[in-house]
Amino acid sequence: MNDEETLTCPTCGSAAVTVTAEQMFMANTGEHYCHSVKVQDDDAQASCLGCQWRGHRVQLKVTVK
Numbered sequence: 001m002n003d004e005e006t007l008t009c010p011t012c013g014s015a016a017v018t019v020t021a022e023q024m025f026m027a028n029t030g031e032h033y034c035h036s037v038k039v040q041d042d043d044a045q046a047s048c049l050g051c052q053w054r055g056h057r058v059q060l061k062v063t064v065k
């Protein structure tokens with residue numbers, strides 16, 4: 001990830017945004033299977049802690065310093 005870029009909320013502009021990774025595990029053994037959605041994926045679920053906006057990572061605004 002590029003440290004020069006900041007992701008911000010498209011609604012309120014807050015940088016307090018989160019992304020959600022999804023992981024799959026084997027139901028019987030609990031063994032890790034794979035990441036089905038990684039945090040850097042465009043379709044990772046994203047949300048804002050400031051205004052409760054929810055969407056996908058691709059919708060976040062990228063600010064380059």
Ligand SMILES: [Zn+2]
Nearest residue numbers: 009012048051
């Ligand atoms: Zn927001």
